[in-house]
Amino acid sequence: MFIKTVVIKNFRALESVTFDLTPRANVIVGPNAVGKTTILQAIRLLKALLATRSTTESQQALISLGASSPHFPQRVFLAPLARDINKDIEIRCSFCLSTEEVAIINAEMDGIVERLVQAQFGQAIADPANRIQFMESPIGKDARAKAKAQLESAIKQLGSNNEMILGLTMKPHSQQMSAINPVSGILLSYLDQRLPPFSTVFSYFPADRALPAGEVGVQLGAADTQQQIESHNSQPQLKYQRLKNLIFNNIIMGPTQRQSLMDEFGLIFKEILRGRRIKSIGLNELGLLSVMIEDLETGREYEIDSLSSGEKGLALTFLIIAKSVERGGIVLLDEPELHLNPAVSKDVLGFMMKYYSKPRNIQFILCTHSPEILSGAFQNEECALLHVVSEKNVTRVGHKAFDEYSDALLKLGTTVSEGLLYRGTVFVEGDDDVALLELGFGETLRRYRLKDRGGRKEVEKAAKKLQELERNGEAVDQIFLIFDRDEEITDLKNSAAVRILQWNRRCIENYLLDTEVIAQLLKRDDIALKPFKNEGEVSDVLRTLAMKQLDSLVARAIYSSREYESPGARVSDFDGGSASEIADALYKRASGAKKSLTVEDESAWKQLFLQEFEQKKSDLTPVWESKWKEECDGKRLFSDLQKLGILKTSTSNLKRKIVEEMRNSKSENWLVVNSLLQALISPNA
Numbered sequence: 001m002f003i004k005t006v007v008i009k010n011f012r013a014l015e016s017v018t019f020d021l022t023p024r025a026n027v028i029v030g031p032n033a034v035g036k037t038t039i040l041q042a043i044r045l046l047k048a049l050l051a052t053r054s055t056t057e058s059q060q061a062l063i064s065l066g067a068s069s070p071h072f073p074q075r076v077f078l079a080p081l082a083r084d085i086n087k088d089i090e091i092r093c094s095f096c097l098s099t100e101e102v103a104i105i106n107a108e109m110d111g112i113v114e115r116l117v118q119a120q121f122g123q124a125i126a127d128p129a130n131r132i133q134f135m136e137s138p139i140g141k142d143a144r145a146k147a148k149a150q151l152e153s154a155i156k157q158l159g160s161n162n163e164m165i166l167g168l169t170m171k172p173h174s175q176q177m178s179a180i181n182p183v184s185g186i187l188l189s190y191l192d193q194r195l196p197p198f199s200t201v202f203s204y205f206p207a208d209r210a211l212p213a214g215e216v217g218v219q220l221g222a223a224d225t226q227q228q229i230e231s232h233n234s235q236p237q238l239k240y241q242r243l244k245n246l247i248f249n250n251i252i253m254g255p256t257q258r259q260s261l262m263d264e265f266g267l268i269f270k271e272i273l274r275g276r277r278i279k280s281i282g283l284n285e286l287g288l289l290s291v292m293i294e295d296l297e298t299g300r301e302y303e304i305d306s307l308s309s310g311e312k313g314l315a316l317t318f319l320i321i322a323k324s325v326e327r328g329g330i331v332l333l334d335e336p337e338l339h340l341n342p343a344v345s346k347d348v349l350g351f352m353m354k355y356y357s358k359p360r361n362i363q364f365i366l367c368t369h370s371p372e373i374l375s376g377a378f379q380n381e382e383c384a385l386l387h388v389v390s391e392k393n394v395t396r397v398g399h400k401a402f403d404e405y406s407d408a409l410l411k412l413g414t415t416v417s418e419g420l421l422y423r424g425t426v427f428v429e430g431d432d433d434v435a436l437l438e439l440g441f442g443e444t445l446r447r448y449r450l451k452d453r454g455g456r457k458e459v460e461k462a463a464k465k466l467q468e469l470e471r472n473g474e475a476v477d478q479i480f481l482i483f484d485r486d487e488e489i490t491d492l493k494n495s496a497a498v499r500i501l502q503w504n505r506r507c508i509e510n511y512l513l514d515t516e517v518i519a520q521l522l523k524r525d526d527i528a529l530k531p532f533k534n535e536g537e538v539s540d541v542l543r544t545l546a547m548k549q550l551d552s553l554v555a556r557a558i559y560s561s562r563e564y565e566s567p568g569a570r571v572s573d574f575d576g577g578s579a580s581e582i583a584d585a586l587y588k589r590a591s592g593a594k595k596s597l598t599v600e601d602e603s604a605w606k607q608l609f610l611q612e613f614e615q616k617k618s619d620l621t622p623v624w625e626s627k628w629k630e631e632c633d634g635k636r637l638f639s640d641l642q643k644l645g646i647l648k649t650s651t652s653n654l655k656r657k658i659v660e661e662m663r664n665s666k667s668e669n670w671l672v673v674n675s676l677l678q679a680l681i682s683p684n685a
Helices: 036-050 057-064 099-107 109-125 128-136 138-156 182-193 222-232 236-241 243-252 255-271 309-324 342-360 371-379 404-412 416-421 431-441 456-471 508-512 515-522 535-561 579-596 602-631 634-643 651-665 668-681
Strands: 002-011 014-020 025-029 089-096 163-171 176-179 200-205 276-283 289-295 301-303 325-334 363-367 383-390 393-397 424-428 448-452 479-483 498-502
Touching: 002 036, 002 325, 002 363, 014 036, 014 383, 014 393, 025 036, 025 342, 025 371, 036 057, 036 089, 036 163, 036 182, 036 200, 036 325, 036 363, 099 109, 099 138, 099 182, 109 128, 109 138, 109 182, 128 138, 138 182, 163 182, 182 200, 200 222, 200 236, 200 309, 222 236, 222 243, 236 309, 243 255, 243 289, 243 309, 255 276, 255 309, 255 342, 309 325, 309 342, 325 342, 342 363, 342 371, 371 383, 424 431, 424 668, 431 448, 431 508, 431 651, 431 668, 456 479, 456 498, 479 668, 498 668, 508 634, 508 651, 508 668, 515 535, 515 651, 535 602, 535 634, 634 651, 651 668
Parallel strands: 025 363, 025 383, 200 325, 325 363, 424 448, 424 479, 479 498
Antiparallel strands: 002 014, 002 089, 089 163, 163 176, 276 289, 289 301, 383 393
């Protein structure tokens, strides 16, 4: 079987989403806290409530989601499951059964009829003796006839795709829960319950993997049966405590199962955890279960417990899938890359598809934050890539080639994959800007990737290319550009996919020139070699450093305004000509530079320059006196403060402490920057 369509309404992080799945691997991506895991939880809860495998599955699923308590098992609290407690919660999935599963249902109709009757009449007929008497009574015979008619009708409605709906509605206020099609749950439950305890058609692997350290108690046979059943979906966290139980159970089941276990381990170590192999499985000198691993390069042997948590988790996950999930089963897998090196993560999806999904017809629905797994999904046509854009939008992503869209993103220093893992990418001026924004405004930007954008001209060209693609109707993931003001105003304009913020001040450091916050820091003996006494002293030092920048700014402005021609040679001067033609071009350039110098006498040139300098400085000084925090070069000011030799800490560390204090105190400058950032990323701006 496999899940074809999922509908989720008003459940936890999701408001209303509908999407289709593929029978193979379905990779769900999106920013943090947007609702990826909520999808897995919804499917798991639907199965637990309507197609239970064990008597505790429903209760355990509700407890794990905070909708029930082990101390009050008879009570259900649906409010924690609802996004809006005034609206109904709805979860609905369409399941497509295989031809073999439909044949099993038809062949074992009588047993399913009894289960349906028992479900309709409750636990009163759970006792075998009572059940026999009831089933042979007139009421029982009538109930069986009606149940059989229900089942036959349900089977006829499957259609050519063998598709049936499993649906659940929950009312947070009344705590009422109802099934949209109860018979579907009975059929799915039967297909699962008919299997031996160690096998299942539905298995959930949560992300909160608590792998046991050291020796654990091992139960075998009947004593372990209940845990085997509970570990599939009722209490899925038990999976991670049962590695050695799983190994030992397979050993004692005979040579065939033992060899199968060794083959599965060998496959995992050969294909994904390379460079190692299982050396032996048995008891050590202390009588404890021992699984020895051999490093093929060094020959060193060590216990399986010595593998990293990520490697153990991966080995256990695939071993459980191999040994417990039936052909045609469904696996929900949250963050398979947890604790894994990216070099290993890149092989996970391909391994899963090659050895489990395709040959065993297993459907995988997995959530990930891994760019490596995402990249693998792009390259595999049998994988569905689902982007959780928002609480109301889950979009199927097409398999894009490395076209001009990808090239434009690469020039910006990002990729299509990053656009799916985050709400958007925010490009800033430098590493310090990334650190300052993450530390000071992490809550506002928590679903966005911050990156140093590199050369401004190239970024602007790439952004314009993306806007051109956008105008041509192509889908473009959202990016955000933050420019320093400097002396250059960008000519880029906002569009739906490319949004721009240019600081009102020269750079982000200018917003850190909060004298009250800086004074509090410079009064501390762990920050300043000689702590300052008051805010006035700090303000004077900062203002003095800022005003010193005015001379260089004025001089640069005057020199730039004269537009002297550069004597520097250009590539075109040397191309496509004889030696004589090259000489002519070079002389023309040098003489042109000389002619642009209208005043050749050094003394006269300097006198004229100084006259212009004094006039321009006189004009700018009053402005700088009142607006030096906005107009000065903030980066240079912090560098000059370090050169005074008054700090015990680095410039970068001082800036981080300033932004941290601004964030904690919600200072005026912090509020200004936060407001600008919110306006930048707001979809309605």
